[in-house]
Amino acid sequence: MSIWPQLRRSRTVRARRATDRVLRCGLMDTMLADLAVSVVLCFEHPLDDERLAAGLARALERVPVFAGRLRTVEGVLEAVCDDAGVPFEVYTVEGTLAEAMGRVTAPGSGLVAPLDAPAARHGGVPLLTVRMTRTADGGTVLGCSWHHAVGDLHSFMLLLRIWSAAVEGEPLPEAELVDDQDELLNEVLPTEDCGRPGFRVPSAAEAELLAHEVAVGPRANRIVQIAFTDAEVARMREEFGAAAGRPLSAGDVLCAHLVGTLRELDGDDAERMLTVPVNARRWLGLSPALVGNLLSEVHLPHRPADGPAVLAGALRTAVEEFPAAHLNLRANLWFLATLGRSRLRDCVPLGFDPGARRFSFSNWSGFGAYAVSFQGRRPVLFSPAANYPVPWVSWTVEGFRGEGRLATVVLPARLAARVRGAQGRAALHRFRRAEDRPPASEAVLPKVI
Numbered sequence: 047m048s049i050w051p052q053l054r055r056s057r058t059v060r061a062r063r064a065t066d067r068v069l070r071c072g073l074m075d076t077m078l079a080d081l082a083v084s085v086v087l088c089f090e091h092p093l094d095d096e097r098l099a100a101g102l103a104r105a106l107e108r109v110p111v112f113a114g115r116l117r118t119v120e121g122v123l124e125a126v127c128d129d130a131g132v133p134f135e136v137y138t139v140e141g142t143l144a145e146a147m148g149r150v151t152a153p154g155s156g157l158v159a160p161l162d163a164p165a166a167r168h169g170g171v172p173l174l175t176v177r178m179t180r181t182a183d184g185g186t187v188l189g190c191s192w193h194h195a196v197g198d199l200h201s202f203m204l205l206l207r208i209w210s211a212a213v214e215g216e217p218l219p220e221a222e223l224v225d226d227q228d229e230l231l232n233e234v235l236p237t238e239d240c241g242r243p244g245f246r247v248p249s250a251a252e253a254e255l256l257a258h259e260v261a262v263g264p265r266a267n268r269i270v271q272i273a274f275t276d277a278e279v280a281r282m283r284e285e286f287g288a289a290a291g292r293p294l295s296a297g298d299v300l301c302a303h304l305v306g307t308l309r310e311l312d313g314d315d316a317e318r319m320l321t322v323p324v325n326a327r328r329w330l331g332l333s334p335a336l337v338g339n340l341l342s343e344v345h346l347p348h349r350p351a352d353g354p355a356v357l358a359g360a361l362r363t364a365v366e367e368f369p370a371a372h373l374n375l376r377a378n379l380w381f382l383a384t385l386g387r388s389r390l391r392d393c394v395p396l397g398f399d400p401g402a403r404r405f406s407f408s409n410w411s412g413f414g415a416y417a418v419s420f421q422g423r424r425p426v427l428f429s430p431a432a433n434y435p436v437p438w439v440s441w442t443v444e445g446f447r448g449e450g451r452l453a454t455v456v457l458p459a460r461l462a463a464r465v466r467g468a469q470g471r472a473a474l475h476r477f478r479r480a481e482d483r484p485p486a487s488e489a490v491l492p493k494v495i
Contacts, residue, residue, distance in 0.1 A: 051138065071122070073228055074227075077245065078339060081194040086428070086429055089185060092185075095178050098209075121388060134178070143490075151271065174205075201337045207414065231376075247393055263434065268457055268458075272304075272495045273450060274485075275485050279477075286355040286358045292362065299358050300451055301361060308455070310350060323397075415444065424448075
């Protein structure tokens with residue numbers, strides 16, 4: 047018996063109404079044009095692929111960029127809403143839903159059709175792929191991969207909510223496309239910001255080392271998932287908040303606890319930098335219906351000796367002072383414009399610095415993944431899939447059935463083994479108590495710590 051998915055049928059989903067609208071990709075969009083993002087949603091019940099395909103077609107009418115293609119005109123990357131379509135594949139697997147969920151982050155799991163982002167620059171390659179996998183026990187895994195140049199997680203969740211509403215026969219949420227993102231940002235950004243761009247041009251020697259990190263990543267690194275209960279998070283907030291002398295969010299304390307504990311387990315007491323992406327829409331007074339890449343970043347120094355409460359408090363201060371003190375979008379635009387579009391591929395984000403063990407913490411909680419419904423069924427698991435296995439990158443989302451938090455982190459293999467051991471589990475779950483109700487994921491996701 048094979049647990050690997052078998053293709054049953056495939057189609058191309060189109061809105062059947064090409065607008066041919068052309069969106070000029072901004073400098074930051076172009077910087078992200080070699081990246082794709084992949085996620086999975088797992089359902090305990092069977093879903094009808096015909097209904098999902100029909101709902102996706104309606105959603106693509108509202109957000110046509112996901113059914114379009116990229117092209118480059120006079121050095122400028124553009125997204126053309128030509129309704130070339132989205133490949134939609136249906137697979138079956140002889141294993142159970144629990145077995146499928148246990149390998150959502152495994153490279154080559156077969157649960158997602160990874161999008162070829164670099165090839166898409168030249169046109170002819172989809173900007174979104176969808177793969178539905180039916181498990182032997184009646185479950186469904188919906189794997190999606192999209193091109194980062196057309197939008198961030200917020201953009202994808204807009205599409206997902208519209209898709210859900212279309213399947214459920216509900217009014218479709220609004221979505222707004224931006225014809226020229228750099229022009230929009232120039233209109234809404236403060237005249238001055240932190241002045242520190244979030245990108246750099248590495249030397250030739252460092253670029254070679256970074257390329258090597260990417261190439262060996264699948265062999266050298268491991269993806270670890272850690273489930274925190276709501277009670278654990280509440281205790282972190284209480285203890286760290288008391289030490290910091292101020293209320294702290296769940297994201298603040300989880301970031302500080304995760305970073306501090308992993309460096310403790312790694313025996314790393316050096317000062318490091320932490321990168322935290324921030325959705326800038328609210329801070330800039332932009333519509334939440336806006337599709338595109340509208341992310342800024344907070345960059346903070348961290349010393350393990352300071353303790354997690356200090357880091358959590360510093361992160362809260364940075365977010366509260368955002369955007370005046372920490373917004374770096376205008377600095378990014380200035381830096382990338384000065385560099386020139388022809389050299390954007392020489393650039394790397396500050397957060398990508400594995401040699402310096404620079405940790406990147408992305409908080410995907412609060413985007414409504416568990417509120418999405420298809421045929422009256424909500425997902426029991428939403429998770430990043432195997433994206434880019436470079437070390438010191440993490441994503442945090444709500445946990446199994448929307449309870450607690452699930453942290454997904456990429457670590458060097460040796461540290462990952464230590465984290466999975468008794469010492470690592472005890473350190474990560476130092477806020478768990480014997481009387482706590484175990485996380486719901488324990489019964490079905492044995493690989494999750």
